[in-house]
Amino acid sequence: MGVVALGFATLLARLEVTQEGYRLSSLRAENLKLEDDNRDLRLQIAQLASRERLRALAPKFDLRPPVAGQVVTLP
Amino acid sequence: MNAPFIRRRSRIGALTVALAGLFMVIALRLAALVAIDGPRLTSLARQEHTGEVELAAPRGPIIDRNGEALALSAETRSVYARPAQLLSASTTAERARLAAAAGLTPTELESRLRRGAPFVWLGRHLPLARARIAEALGLDGVGSLSEYKRFYPEGTLAAPVVGLAGMDGQGLSGLELQYDRLIRGEPVVLRFYHDALGHPIFDSPLAMRSAEVGARIELTLDARIQALAENDLAEQVRKSGARRGAAVVIDPFSGQVLALANVAADGSSAGERLHDSATQDAFEPGSTMKGLLASIALQDGVVAPGVRIYCDEGAFSVGRRLIHDDSPHGWLDLGGIIGVSSNIGAAKIALRLGAERFYDGLRAFGVGSRTGIDLPGEASGILRRPSASREIDLANHAFGQGVAVTPIQLAAAYAAIANGGYLVRPYVVRAAYDAAGRPVLTHTPQVLRRVISPEVAHTMNRLLQGVVNRPDGTGRLARVSDFLVAGKTGTAQMLNPTTGAYYRSRLVASFVGFLPAEDPRLVILVVLYDVAHGHMGGLTAAPVFSEIASGALRDLNVASEQRYEAASVVPLPRSSQNEPADRAAAAVIADDDSAASAIATSDATPSFIGLSLRRAFTLARVRHLNLEVEGDGYVVGQRPTPGAPLTIGSVALRLAPIVAEAEASSTIAYDAAAALVVRRAHRRVKR
Secondary structure, X not given: OHHHHHHHHHHHHHHHHHHHHHHXXXXXXXXXXXXXXXXXXXXXXXXXXXXXXXXXXXXXXXXXXXXXXXXXXXX | OOHHHHHHHHHHHHHHHHHHHHHXXXXXXXXXXXXXXXXXXXXXXXXXXXXXXXXXXXXXXXXXXXXXXXXXXXXXXXXXXXXXXXXXXXXXXXXXXXXXXXXXXXXXXXXXXXXXXXXXXXXXXXXXXXXXXXXXXXXXXXXXXXXXXXXXXXXXXXXXXXXXXXXXXXXXXXXXXXXXXXXXXXXXXXXXXXXXXXXEEOOOHXXXXXXXXXXXXXXXXXXXXXXXXXXXXXXXXXXXOOOEEEEEEEOOOOOEEEEEEEEEOOOOOOOOOOOOHHHHXXXXXXXXXXXXXXXXXXXXXXXXXXXXXXXXXXXXXXXXXXXXXXXOOOEXXXXXXXXXXXXXXXHHHHHHHOHHHHHHHHHHOOOOOOOOOOOOOOOOOEOOOXXXXXXXXXXXXXXXXXXXXXXXXXXXXXXXXXXXXXXXXXXXXXXXXXXXXXXXXXXXXXXXXXXXXXXXXXXXXXXXXXXXXXXXXXXXXXXXXXXXXXXXXXXXXXXXXXXXXXXXXXXXXXXXXXXXXXXOOEEEEEEEEEEEOOOOHHHHHHHHHHHHHHHHHHHOOOOOHHHHHHHHOOOOOOOHHHHHHHHHHHHHHOOOHHHHHHHOOOOEOOOOOOOEHXXXXXXXXXXXXXXXXXXXXXXXXXXXXXXXXXXXXXXXEEEEOOHHHHHHOOOOOOOHHHHHHHHHHHHHHHO
């Protein structure tokens, strides 16, 4: 009887480990996806803020580089 | 015993023997399975229940000194096919849909599939959305892999410096190649059990390692100054008709490269990402060489600033060759020779110096050897050994013909003049950090050697200011509003590689200089290759220098020293016993000659505390004093002390580069000059 109970407990524990394994696997995949999404978003930020793009957009908003005398640096 | 009993016993015996035999066979088979087939069967079982996957590692980002991204990696998918499997399991219509998803025409796809290869790529580095369309078709023999692609969000900005990474994530040029070992990540192979449907089951969190992202490379480049340099250079390349141009901006004290620009006639970065002209191409520097010649001659004592040299009214023969000046000159001092860029004056100085000493001096300035910048493929330039030099060669070297330098070499050599005499190694990578933010590489300024003394550097600084500030100076267009500029123009004829003679009307125009001259923050070199006759360095390169310099100073928040110093000396408190000395220092700091003259006759020892060596010399000249100098940097101590009666006509100065020492010095009075030093130091710390 005791042997049967021990075998049953072992089976339950093994089942739990397998379930957790599945969960870890899915969390891993999610983690990888989030890391890649993060990299993609950083790339998008860099591309949106690139000089070439901003230079092309600036005239639309009436922006241009400062001319001499417009910027005064204080010590 | 009766007969049935005996029969039963014999049947039992036979059955026992049969069972024992059977067990024996099973035992033998088991032993054979374990001992002989064991390893093979274990391996088969493992293959059945376990899987492995290789996770690609993204290359680390490359960012400028302010954190702006110049190179980043992002995940993409690459779709592949096993042609035999795909062709047998799909219809033409299905393959047409696959072709559309992979960005191919149906004909292209069919042609790839029928090449006879067991494996073909249908599309590398596809956006995730398109790859998912291909996967969703569910065709046998089609699969996809995750790969990382390199992106350069700033387009061609600093492209030759940043370099290029290949399709398979390997560095091919520039920093991508130089630091490939650090930038390249470490892929990881994960092994796991999977169920009957192939779903992975990780039985331990320890198995869940991620691929190691490559190191983040932090540059000394400033993307704003880089963009400024590239834009201004491109504009002038277009206007002047030059074939290409290069510009270098470096910090003369640290050797940090702030910009390294290459521009071709079409406005793009020359050679895009594969060739960096600023470090890999040598050119004949022309008259910019005169700055180095004068420094060497002053250091060797063969000339003095006041010594006048006859410039033969524009024509001077060396052997059978005639050397010309652009306009005839008679007697010129060293400042005049540099200022008007007299070839004859320079040739005479070089002849006086001698081939051996000139060669040694140029070698000390780094001409003819690599600077050691951390970029691949740096050229060493060309400098002939003196044994091969004839007199005419020596004269030609004096005005930068017959010798070739790279732009980075020339900028580093002028940095030595700007920083008081030290040749420093230029570098473009400040540090590298691993994914956890731990530094894996740090570069600090590296002094290679002292080339000239601080006194010679100071004299050269003044002479080079004359090139820009003299009414007849060749570099007048390099002036920058509110800042003192020191520099030198250069115009050299280009060599015809076929004939070995110089082109008459194809020139390399250049300007190299530094500013603010009284406290140099930037050394800037501009070179325009292959401009037509008449496009002298002072006319074409100097204005680009001025544009880059004013923009860079604005971006670095450098305030005008002239305005600042004049303002800083008036309201600060000073001790009464040092009043005359303070006035002297203040007058010198403010460049106020009239005030300086007024105290020139005072009998008290002026205060040199807090002054740079340059200004200390100016004050000493005004007071007709001799100086004994010890150390570099700013004056932190003097004997006699400020305000003491002047008896011997000589003052001993102790200089130190560290301000903490100046502040701790018991002799220092918190006067205007000291305040200036402290503020300067704070500015340096903030950089």
